[in-house]
Amino acid sequence: MTTAQHKIGSGFTDTSTATEVLHGIDLTGKLALVTGGYSGIGLETTKALAAAGAFVVAPARRRAVAEEALAGIENVEIDELDLGDPESIRTFADRFLATGRRIDMIITSAGVMASPESRVGPGWEAQFGINHLGHFALVNRLWEAVADGARIISVSSRGHHFSPIRWDDIEFTAGYDKWQAYGQAKTANILFAVQLDKFGRDRGIRAFSLHPGRIRTNLIRHLELREMVEAGFMDTEGNMVGDAKTPEQGAATQVWAATSPLLDGMGGLYLQDCDVAEPAPADGTIAGVRDYALDPTEAARLWVLSADRTGVNAFA
Numbered sequence: 001m002t003t004a005q006h007k008i009g010s011g012f013t014d015t016s017t018a019t020e021v022l023h024g025i026d027l028t029g030k031l032a033l034v035t036g037g038y039s040g041i042g043l044e045t046t047k048a049l050a051a052a053g054a055f056v057v058a059p060a061r062r063r064a065v066a067e068e069a070l071a072g073i074e075n076v077e078i079d080e081l082d083l084g085d086p087e088s089i090r091t092f093a094d095r096f097l098a099t100g101r102r103i104d105m106i107i108t109s110a111g112v113m114a115s116p117e118s119r120v121g122p123g124w125e126a127q128f129g130i131n132h133l134g135h136f137a138l139v140n141r142l143w144e145a146v147a148d149g150a151r152i153i154s155v156s157s158r159g160h161h162f163s164p165i166r167w168d169d170i171e172f173t174a175g176y177d178k179w180q181a182y183g184q185a186k187t188a189n190i191l192f193a194v195q196l197d198k199f200g201r202d203r204g205i206r207a208f209s210l211h212p213g214r215i216r217t218n219l220i221r222h223l224e225l226r227e228m229v230e231a232g233f234m235d236t237e238g239n240m241v242g243d244a245k246t247p248e249q250g251a252a253t254q255v256w257a258a259t260s261p262l263l264d265g266m267g268g269l270y271l272q273d274c275d276v277a278e279p280a281p282a283d284g285t286i287a288g289v290r291d292y293a294l295d296p297t298e299a300a301r302l303w304v305l306s307a308d309r310t311g312v313n314a315f316a
């Protein structure tokens with residue numbers, strides 16, 4: 001575990017909003033790419049970054065939904081991208097690269113959770129494929145446009161506690177478990193940031209991962225109310241219980257990660273509640289970040305596997 005993986009005292013908390021963490025930060029002239037930037041915490045991320053002066057590119061799986069969600073917000077460009085479709089990733093990246101623009105921050109906020117077993121692309125398990133491999137291919141394809149000093153923010157989850165990388169059966173050929181699949185994909189999001197940070201450091205390009213909090217969004221589309229009541233997420237009326245955040249609060253950590261000067265000179269860290277997270281306690285409590293998600297050997301191994309599966313590697 002890296003010794004830098006400890007709170008730094010940002011002055012923000014679990015109730016801070018994306019707008020609050022951007023107070024006094026002028027993003028005029030900066031370009032941000034936000035996947036999933038038209039729903040849930042991604043939508044709030046797009047709004048906050050654009051309000052602070054950034055130009056935001058929000059590639060969408062469902063363009064019409066994005067157009068409706070982002071209507072009236074200035075400095076936002078919508079494009080098309082399906083992270084489960086390697087050809088869609090390639091054509092989006094090619095369109096973007098052809099414009100010759102530079103990217104100052106990438107926030108990979110798109111994701112699916114606990115979806116029924118399905119396959120995407122050339123047969124990838126869908127949660128690993130969309131949440132990890134799709135973003136892996138996207139960032140690698142866009143790498144030549146990433147500006148020196150940029151930040152790449154990989155949106156993970158405390159769900160990474162549910163599973164390390166299952167090296168013996170990443171694709172769940174021997175029986176599917178939707179929460180293990182989510183956990184593996186979210187562990188991959190963290191390991192991706194660990195390895196990318198190594199590659200980008202020489203150019204001042206730093207990568208972080210994070211848990212945004214627990215926020216009611218469309219992410220629960222694959223779950224029944226009964227399951228969420230049993231898991232203690234909701235009451236029987238469908239209201240969030242416990243330490244839930246609003247979408248504006250849920251977007252705060254990724255916006256903070258992408259912009260805070262307090263993180264200058266750091267990278268490869270897992271964040272939550274607008275601060276660096278603590279290591280997970282040894283007693284198995286689902287809090288902080290697990291060792292296996294920050295392990296540099298695991299990160300390097302996952303990179304090789306992901307490059308092999310996607311056929312893309314900006315660092316080969």
Ligand SMILES: NC(=O)c1ccc[n+]([C@@H]2O[C@H](COP(=O)([O-])OP(=O)(O)OC[C@H]3O[C@@H](n4cnc5c(N)ncnc54)[C@H](OP(=O)(O)O)[C@@H]3O)[C@@H](O)[C@H]2O)c1
Nearest residue numbers: 036039040041061082083084110111157214215217218219
């Ligand atoms: N909400 C929480 O409590 C929570 C907790 C921990 C971590 N997270 C993480 O936060 C991130 C954002 O989640 P959210 O809560 O904002 O969920 P959300 O409202 O469902 O947003 C997810 C976004 O991902 C997009 N997406 C899904 N599949 C895609 C694909 N194949 N290609 C391109 N885009 C795709 C969705 O587009 P469509 O609507 O068009 O499918 C949507 O815009 C996820 O990575 C999630 O794991 C959320």
